[in-house]
Amino acid sequence: MSYAETDLLPISALQHLLFCPRQCALIHNEQLWADNHLTAQGQVLHERAHTPKHESRPGVRITRSLYLSSRVLGLRGIADIIEFHRDGTIIPVEYKRGKPKSNDCDRIQLCAQAMCLEEMRQSTIPAGALYYGQRRRRTEVVFDDSLRARTTEAARELHQLIRSRRTPAAVREPKCDACSLIDLCLPDALAHQSDTTSWFVRRLQASLKSQI
Numbered sequence: 001m002s003y004a005e006t007d008l009l010p011i012s013a014l015q016h017l018l019f020c021p022r023q024c025a026l027i028h029n030e031q032l033w034a035d036n037h038l039t040a041q042g043q044v045l046h047e048r049a050h051t052p053k054h055e056s057r058p059g060v061r062i063t064r065s066l067y068l069s070s071r072v073l074g075l076r077g078i079a080d081i082i083e084f085h086r087d088g089t090i091i092p093v094e095y096k097r098g099k100p101k102s103n104d105c106d107r108i109q110l111c112a113q114a115m116c117l118e119e120m121r122q123s124t125i126p127a128g129a130l131y132y133g134q135r136r137r138r139t140e141v142v143f144d145d146s147l148r149a150r151t152t153e154a155a156r157e158l159h160q161l162i163r164s165r166r167t168p169a170a171v172r173e174p175k176c177d178a179c180s181l182i183d184l185c186l187p188d189a190l191a192h193q194s195d196t197t198s199w200f201v202r203r204l205q206a207s208l209k210s211q212i
């Protein structure tokens with residue numbers, strides 16, 4: 001299958017999907033967004049990672065903010081850093097706040113970047129790296145068959161969710177406390193409401209927030 005250019009979805013949406021399908025639908029189907037201190041920290045880290053645009057060091061050319069896309073996965077995005085080494089090795093590096101997570105969402109996002117780059121350059125990228133702000137060092141990520149399969153599946157689920165135009169019901173979990181959309185999602189209040197009522201209350205909340 002090959003997606004049209006206009007159907008490509010942001011690679012970052014994979015993170016939202018893997019964190020919480022409802023959060024993904026609120027952001028990408030309902031166009032809602034809110035920042036909290038965690039998203040603000042992430043944004044500062046990314047801004048730092050994106051300058052300067054190009055840099056050369058012995059044996060390696062570093063490119064920042066490179067546009068990536070894949071018609072096979074149906075994804076597009078901007079890579080923080082891609083290293084092009086003299087021996088032909090290509091290494092994508094993604095900056096993240098905090099420390100490595102117990103789930104796969106960062107690894108899948110990075111793997112999606114690598115798969116985009118492979119498709120664009122007709123090359124093979126065996127591994128990349130995640131740089132966590134709290135640790136201040138790289139963690140290598142090997143793009144093995146299992147990670148590639150999970151990435152492909154996540155991209156497929158993302159397209160399915162966006163195509164459906166539905167927002168899954170809220171399920172209150174501990175992770176909700178770290179979610180920047182909690183005041184728009186209202187997981188405690190709206191878990192058992194109908195889709196229409198929930199949608200109306202969210203729009204009202206978003207509208208009130210924008211007027212403050």
Ligand code: SF4
Pocket residue numbers: 019020021022023026170171172173175176177179180181182185186187
């Ligand atoms: S508050 Fe919880 S249920 Fe609602 S979008 Fe965030 S993580 Fe998902």
